[in-house]
Amino acid sequence: MELVSKRETFHICFDKILILFHSRVMQRVLETFLSFLPVWFGLFFLGPLIAEIIGLSFGITQVTIIPSISEISVYAITIPLGGAWGGLAIWRGRWI
Amino acid sequence: MEHQSQGDLTKSDLTKSDLTKLSDSELMSLERQIAKRYIGRLSWFMVAWPVLNLAVWVSLWPLVLSGTLSIWAAFPLAALTCILAYLPCHDAQHDIYGRPGDQTRWLNQMIGHLSPIPIALSYRFLRETHIEHHKHANNPALDPDYPTNSGNSIREFLSNVYLSMQPNSEGQVAYMNCLTRLDTDEARKAIRDQVLVVLVQHGILFAMAANGHALTAFILWWVPLKIALFYNRFYLSWLPHFPDPQRGRYRDTHSFTSWLGNLSSLGMTAHVVHHLHPRIPLDLTPAAMRDLKPVLLARGVDLGSA
Numbered sequence: 001m002e003l004v005s006k007r008e009t010f011h012i013c014f015d016k017i018l019i020l021f022h023s024r025v026m027q028r029v030l031e032t033f034l035s036f037l038p039v040w041f042g043l044f045f046l047g048p049l050i051a052e053i054i055g056l057s058f059g060i061t062q063v064t065i066i067p068s069i070s071e072i073s074v075y076a077i078t079i080p081l082g083g084a085w086g087g088l089a090i091w092r093g094r095w096i
Numbered sequence: 097m098e099h100q101s102q103g104d105l106t107k108s109d110l111t112k113s114d115l116t117k118l119s120d121s122e123l124m125s126l127e128r129q130i131a132k133r134y135i136g137r138l139s140w141f142m143v144a145w146p147v148l149n150l151a152v153w154v155s156l157w158p159l160v161l162s163g164t165l166s167i168w169a170a171f172p173l174a175a176l177t178c179i180l181a182y183l184p185c186h187d188a189q190h191d192i193y194g195r196p197g198d199q200t201r202w203l204n205q206m207i208g209h210l211s212p213i214p215i216a217l218s219y220r221f222l223r224e225t226h227i228e229h230h231k232h233a234n235n236p237a238l239d240p241d242y243p244t245n246s247g248n249s250i251r252e253f254l255s256n257v258y259l260s261m262q263p264n265s266e267g268q269v270a271y272m273n274c275l276t277r278l279d280t281d282e283a284r285k286a287i288r289d290q291v292l293v294v295l296v297q298h299g300i301l302f303a304m305a306a307n308g309h310a311l312t313a314f315i316l317w318w319v320p321l322k323i324a325l326f327y328n329r330f331y332l333s334w335l336p337h338f339p340d341p342q343r344g345r346y347r348d349t350h351s352f353t354s355w356l357g358n359l360s361s362l363g364m365t366a367h368v369v370h371h372l373h374p375r376i377p378l379d380l381t382p383a384a385m386r387d388l389k390p391v392l393l394a395r396g397v398d399l400g401s402a
Contacts, residue, residue: 034291038263041298048305049314056311094262 042086047079
């Protein structure tokens with residue numbers, strides 16, 4: 001029985017991963033992901049950025065929804081807002 | 097002058113002679129003879145520039161995150177390193193550090209790939225589109241720089257650059273259309289590389305934000321990148337080609353004066369020499385311009401008040 005060395009195994013696996021990335025399905029996934037990049041940018045960067053600025057400027061980290069009952073983090077508001085801003089940017093073709 | 101060989105001409109001869117009497121081929125021969133003095137001359141400055149620039153940019157991150165350096169002190173340094181990141185890559189795009197087969201080819205490729213890291217652009221993407229810009233300078237349909245860098249006034253130019261930053265802007269589409277039109281192996285690799293760079297850049301930004309450092313990433317990278325975009329496009333693309341863009345070897349680029357001379361314009365006051373002889377290193381284009389000036393004037397090149 002022919003033994004396949006660890007190095008050869010690595011190369012075989014790596015080649016299969018490359019083929020996967022070259023596949024049409026993967027390309028479609030990537031294209032779709034990239035077409036929504038402003039949304040991801042708004043969700044995962046602008047939202048947290050706005051929350052940090054609010055926290056540093058006004059010292060607000062929690063927001064009261066129902067007085068004395070529930071509070072949520074500012075991030076829970078700014079992240080969806082950031083994502084919505086990104087979506088709006090795609091729709092309007094402009095951030096501002 | 098007709099009895100001397102071209103190789104004997106001195107600068108004094110050039111300034112005294114009436115070059116307009118020379119034929120087209122004689123002028124071209126003279127031009128090439130002068131340009132040849134500058135091609136293939138690699139300086140330590142042009143090698144040290146990208147290395148130091150990238151080292152400074154990279155070092156800002158641990159210094160700011162550890163609290164050693166104030167973010168507001170780091171911000172102007174970050175902006176400066178982003179502004180200075182493009183040009184060494186630009187020289188590499190023209191194989192100035194080393195052509196294929198040269199011993200310094202590895203240096204060319206290394207600087208080409210590493211230098212533009214602060215501005216989150218891939219070497220192949222920049223190279224393929226920039227070569228097309230040279231081939232079709234100021235052609236609205238074929239020059240990928242045209243939509244982003246056009247404008248008959250500074251206000252129009254600023255508006256165009258701002259619009260180019262928006263989702264699916266005309267400028268972004270122009271670059272992608274250029275690479276798609278080329279449809280070569282290198283063009284496809286350029287698209288792949290740029291996608292990878294965008295993904296990695298956004299990954300870093302998202303990771304910083306997830307760890308409570310969104311503002312650091314914003315001030316150290318995102319804002320300096322935008323500043324560099326405006327600055328570089330103003331001096332490298334708009335001023336030398338606009339307003340009133342024309343086409344043709346001696347018409348598509350013009351010289352201009354800058355408030356701090358060559359320094360503030362990153363050497364672009366002599367950009368006309370770069371378009372005529374792209375393999376002259378950036379740091380030598382002002383000197384080459386001085387030597388070529390009589391020839392350029394004989395050709396009717398717009399040298400402004402240079």
